[in-house]
Amino acid sequence: MAAQTWIWTSLTVVVTVILTVVNANSEGDALFTLRKSLSDPDNVLQSWDPTLVNPCTWFHITCNQDNRVTRVDLGNSNLSGHLVPELGRLEHLQYLELYKNNIQGIIPPELGNLKSLVSLDLYNNNISGTIPPSLGKLNSLVFLRLNDNRLTGPIPRDLANVSSLKVVDVSSNDLCGTIPTNGPFEHIPLNK
């Protein structure tokens, strides 16, 4: 009986450790998927080693005390390629800074899952497609700068749900339709 209890306890510990490691690595895996999708002629992503236990020691990544990613700082880094849906898994991410690169493709709708996001800075890239309505779920968002890309379509009404928004710049794109005037847009001087 005692032996059986001991075995079960050991098994539980082992499973817990495995789950912790797997969970810690899932943010690293998401970021490594981004690395693989980008072209990086200046090797700014060289330190992004997926075999490390978490991405917290990688350059341009900041984590909180629980080793969860809070910042991705890759503005002005000469990157091209595409964003990846896996970015939506970084649930503690507050700052996604990818401005002034040459990133193309769409804004993944999964970015709407980044419930801690304060700042989404994708300005000065070559991003196309529409602004995903899912960004209306970003309840902590303050800065939304998507200017100087090749975005088309309307500004989603859903963005008016984000009461924390203070700065929105969507200028120098090919957007159409009307600008929301309700919610935070009553106070935001919008560049379209």
Ligand SMILES: *[C@@H]1O[C@H](CO)[C@@H](O)[C@H](O)[C@H]1NC(C)=O
């Ligand atoms: C960006 O990368 C290209 C190669 O793709 C290189 O020719 C250019 O010098 C780089 N620019 C900067 C500012 O590092």
Ligand SMILES: *[C@@H]1O[C@H](CO)[C@@H](O)[C@H](O)[C@H]1NC(C)=O
């Ligand atoms: C922008 O992306 C398009 C493809 O979507 C490509 O044809 C074009 O060359 C890119 N522009 C620049 C400046 O890289």
Ligand SMILES: *[C@@H]1O[C@H](CO)[C@@H](O)[C@H](O)[C@H]1NC(C)=O
């Ligand atoms: C924004 O609010 C409207 C009205 O309450 C709701 O129908 C819509 O689903 C919300 N959008 C998002 C992305 O949460």
